[in-house]
Each structure stands twice: as C-alpha cells, then as structure tokens.
Amino acid sequence: MNKKVVGLVILLNVAASWGQPFSILGGPTEACDYSVNRFKAHSLCNKFFICDHGQFVPKDCPFSTVWNQYCPLEGVCDYATVEQLEYCQDKLYIPKFYGNILPQAYLNWTGVAPRDPSKSNPVCGYVCDNGDVLPYYAECDGTEQCSDGSDELDCALPCDQQNCILQQGCVCASTMPPGGLKVEEVPQMVLIGWEGAVRPEDLNWLENVVFATDSGKKRRRNDQTCPILGTFFTTHIYSDYRSIRDLYSQGHEIATLSISQRRDIRWWPRASVQQLEEELADHRIILQKLANVLPEDVIGARAPYLEVSNNYFTALNKNLFQWDSSMPNAGLNSLWPYTLHYKSPQVEECVVKGCPTKPFQMWEMPMINLLGRRGNICGNEVIVCGREMTSEQRTYDFLMRNFNRQYQRNRAPFPLFLGPSLFEGASEGRIKGIKRFLDELEANDNVYFVSMKQATDWMKNPQPLGSLNNLDSWNWCTLPDSDYNKRPKACEDENTIFCSYNFRLPWAQPWETAFNASFFTCNVDKCPDEYPFIGNPNGMAR
DSSP states (O other): OOHHHHHHHHHHHHHHTTTSTTOOSOOOOSBOOTTTOOEEEOSSTTEEEEEETTEEEEEEOOTTOEEEEEETTEEEEEOOOHHHHHHHTTSOOOOGGGTTTSOHHHHHOOOSSOOOGGGGOOOOOEEOTTSOEEOGGGTTSSSOOSTTSGGGSSOOOOOOTTTOOGGGTOOOOOSSOSTTOOGGGSOEEEEEEEESOOOHHHHHHIIIIISEETTTTEEOBSTTSSBOOOEEEEOSTTOOHHHHHHHHHTTOEEEESOSSOOSOTTHHHHOOHHHHHHHHTTHHHHHHHHHOOOGGGOOEEOOGGGOOOHHHHHHHHHTTOOEEOOOBOSSSSOOOOEETTSOOGGGTTOSSTTOOOSOOSSEEOOBOOEEOTTSOEEESSGGGOGGGOSSHHHHHHHHHHHHHHHHTTTOOOEEEEEOHHHHTTOOHHHHHHHHHHHHHHHTOTTEEEOOHHHHHHHHHSOOOTTOGGGOGGGGGGGOTTOGGGGSOOOOOGGGOEEEEEEEOOTTOOTTOOOEEEEEEESSOSSOOSSOOBTTBTTOOOO
C-alpha cells in the first residue's frame, strides 16, 4: 500500500478516536434510543456510555472524576464521594499518564464496607406513575413523555382572570399594580434582603449603614413612624445565632436559604421532596432552638443558587411556607408579586430548567435584573454587581438608576439584595454611595422599606398612599399587641454561651477535612451534644 495512503488511514483512525482517550473497547451492544436511554454506566467507575447514532459508545470522564448516573437521560462526571471511592477503588481505569495529575487521596484511597455508589445519591429525577424515570424538568413541560401520560397530569394552567380573585388569595402575574390602583397612588416598596450566613461582623454594616444612621444611633424609619425592616435569607453553617436573635428582636423577617447551602449546584433541582424538607423546613427547628425564632414566623424561602423545581415548591407548600423569592425576570419588564395558583409566566423565560409547572398555593416575589452603566445586565442581586460600585458617585448612580426603573414605571417592589461581599474590603466611596442612596430614599414620602411579609400583606389588601395606616404589619411599632412587640429581647453577654464543634460535611470529598463550626447563642443553657445539622437539627447525641 502506498505510504501516503497508510499515513492517511492512521490519521483518520486517530481522529476518529480523538474524543475517546484511553477508552476501553466493548460494552453494551444493544441498540439505544437517544431520547429514551441517553447514557449507561460502565463497569469501570470513571467511564460511561453515550448513545450515538443508535449504538452505545464508551467515553471517559476527565481525570479525578467518576460517572454519576442520575437517570437514563441524565448523568455527569464529578468528583467522587467517600462512599464512591470505597466502592470504586478497584474499578478505576487510570492510565500511567494520569499518575502525576490525580490527587494522591484519589489514587491511594482505601476504604471498608464497599457500597453501591448509586445509594449515596438517591436523586433520580421525575418518576412516572408506571415507574419510568425522566429528567426532573420533564414534568408538565407540555410534552407527554411517560408512556402512561402521568407527567402531564394536574399541570398549572394559564391564569384565569375571572376565577383568580384577590379577595380569595389569588393574584395573576402582571406588570400593573393590584386592586385597580393607579401607579401614582402606589407606595414604592423597597425590599432589603440579606443572603447567606449572619455573622457578628455583618451587624456592624447592617446597624451602622443599612438600617440606621449616625453610627447606628438613629434607626431609619418609614414616614417618620416605624423602623424599616428587611428580610434575612439565612443559612446554618457559619451563622451566629446571637446575631440572628438580635435581628429578629428588632422586627426583621427571618427566612431560609437552607441549612447547608451545599455547593453541588446540580443537587438542588434534583433533590427529592423529603431531602428539601430536611434542608428547608428543618431549618426552622435550628432557628428556634438557637435563636428563639418562632417557626410560624419563618414563612419564606429562597432556593440556593436559585435552582428551583416542582419538588422545591412542593416541600414549601407541604410545610406552610407562604412565599418564595427565587425566580428572576429574564426581561426588563418588572412583575408585581403574584401567586402560583396558575402557570407562572416566568416559566417561559426561566433562567434554570426547574421553574414550577404545577400549581402551588403561595406567593412568588420576583427578582429583577439590574443594569450596569452601559446598559448591560450585571445580575439580579446587588452583591454580584460590585464592579459597578467602584466609587461613591458610581455606586449612587448604579443604585438610583435601577431604582428609578421601578419608581418611574410601574412601582413594582424594588429588591435590594445585599450580602457580606458587598461590604468586606469595600472602599469608603462605595459605603458612602450606599448610605447616600438610602438617605435619599428614606426622605422620599412615597418610598417604604418593607420585609417580604409586609409586602405580601400589602398585596392581599392594597392600600393607596395616605391610607397605609390600615395595614397593621406596616404600623407594628404603634400597636402594643403586635406580634412584633412580643419577640424575645436581644442576647446579653452574661447569658450568652459559645459552642464549637469539629465538623465534617457528610458529602465531603476524601481530601476535604473537618472544619470548626461555631456560634454564639443565648437561647440554651448548654451547647447541643452534636453540631445541629441535616438529619439531626436538635443536635442530639447519637
């Protein structure tokens, strides 16, 4: 054979196998349908098969990862858990070429009691009534995929304006104010939110810049009456419960962002209802035990990384949560809060795959996109738009420009979501810009800083400017019998204890060590025996 032809054949063979480095020949020989069985697990943990033109083709995971098969239609290469390494220690294909690249713990890991790795990740998507398994986002997506049609039953319908009645607790999504009010009659609500753990150092910014002036001596007030309130989307890890109790005692709303806010973003939309209840509903147990926050006051939630799903909303509904704030507007037309009795218009523009397609009895508090100085969308939370706030003037301009988009259009609530990264290491100019912006809004008689609960209270009974004294939750400080005025007092030094634990996350990688999990609390006389966490929110000895 001509040398040039031989060379060409070799080159073509190399090119054909380029996408399959170190692949092992063989594997399933049966035909496959990409729409039904897209992936299949290999006998070696760091390999898998993908359906290609009707036949399964072997593929390799990147080095130091193993294959996680969620469902026939879904899987991913990811770092191995301890349980997976115990199972896979003799089922790995590791070419010598990788020897100096893989983490040593991955190469040398030895364990006991091998377990099937599928048991360490029970997440598997949507299960049809007949047992078929689909991706989590297939339920009520408009296409019947279960052979029994169960994935398209009891789906949310387009909102019926005649049957969705405000007085009955139902509100269709709209860009117009509720109750037939004109835009100029509506109070401009500003929703200050804090996302993440609450630490003692965070109180410095909250009490000296955000919720008070004059170095914390003068609390900001609405219409010169009640102090302004915000909503705190808290997590458990790294939170300080003395600080949370202080905020709660001041009247602020405490909501949940989950106990763990585990970093595996893919886990959240695939989690089962029970798993999400343990993360969200059981967070109430910890908040009550360590900060004396009443469970009935924790009525709102935000999904970690905004990864919502029908299971997420089902978990909230089952546990009587009243509102969620996890769904950003993809466009620039700001929606007013609405209920999820009918199909959400945000599903069509959903930035994640799992937006709700079933009906739920709760409020959705839409997030908005924030625009940078060049008209670009920088995010839907102030904390991710730090590049727009490099000086006092730029900070003020950025915040005021986005506020005016609401105020000068339809006056839908303006979310102002803050967090530690906005203040840590911030320039003096940024702090001054934030303070200047808040000072100006506080002086505007049409602007009211309210919590999410106060906003939903207004939505249930819309009142025009001048009649807001009809809303009890907005005038809580003037009502002696208000629930706000019955909250526990802030912690005092003499009855505060410090609890510290050497804690290792249940899903930690083999090379991830335990860390110090600690908090202050004045709500218990003795620290819990174990660090309160998922599956043991009371921290009981086991």
